[in-house]
Amino acid sequence: MQIIKYKQQLDYLISHDTIIINNGVYVAGYSIQETLDSLTLISLFVDKNYRGKGIGNKLVKSAIKDAKKIGSKSLFLMVKKDNKKAIKMYKKNKFKFDTNDSDTRYIWLKLKIKIKKL
Numbered sequence: 001m002q003i004i005k006y007k008q009q010l011d012y013l014i015s016h017d018t019i020i021i022n023n024g025v026y027v028a029g030y031s032i033q034e035t036l037d038s039l040t041l042i043s044l045f046v047d048k049n050y051r052g053k054g055i056g057n058k059l060v061k062s063a064i065k066d067a068k069k070i071g072s073k074s075l076f077l078m079v080k081k082d083n084k085k086a087i088k089m090y091k092k093n094k095f096k097f098d099t100n101d102s103d104t105r106y107i108w109l110k111l112k113i114k115i116k117k118l
């Protein structure tokens with residue numbers, strides 16, 4: 001599988017995108033959007049045929065690494081309250097409940113990123 005990372009400028013947001021391609025077919029990916037004071041993980045997705053093989057977990061860990069590289073102290077994401085599978089995956093990776101979204105079907109999760117002192 002081939003991992004492709006790129007960075008694109010979207011008006012006020014800077015998006016860092018990662019996609020995974022297998023034999024030319026897009027199988028998984030995510031984006032990180034960077035605003036003035038925070039980072040948000042969006043569109044994390046694994047193709048149905050590739051789920052349950054640990055790719056989702058790897059993507060979350062890769063997003064956390066990206067956030068560390070960017071130098072952020074936290075990483076946010078929004079997830080549907082009934083998406084138990086995804087919530088379990090994020091909690092395993094130490095994301096904690098942050099707030100309810102104004103649209104009550106969603107919650108925000110937040111990961112505090114430890115920055116190593118030199």
Ligand SMILES: CC(C)(COP(=O)(O)OP(=O)(O)OC[C@H]1O[C@@H](n2cnc3c(N)ncnc32)[C@H](O)[C@@H]1OP(=O)(O)O)[C@@H](O)C(=O)NCCC(=O)NCCS
Nearest residue numbers: 044045046051052053054055056057078079085086088089
């Ligand atoms: C959520 C999603 C990304 C998981 O991807 P995946 O590659 O299947 O995930 P993994 O195989 O790495 O499993 C990650 C964790 O998810 C949870 N999980 C995976 N399959 C599960 C299932 N069938 N039931 C319950 N939990 C499950 C487990 O916590 C698992 O960790 P574990 O295997 O160590 O217990 C994938 O199902 C998906 O793309 N769903 C649609 C899009 C989506 O909901 N994205 C998140 C939006 S915020």
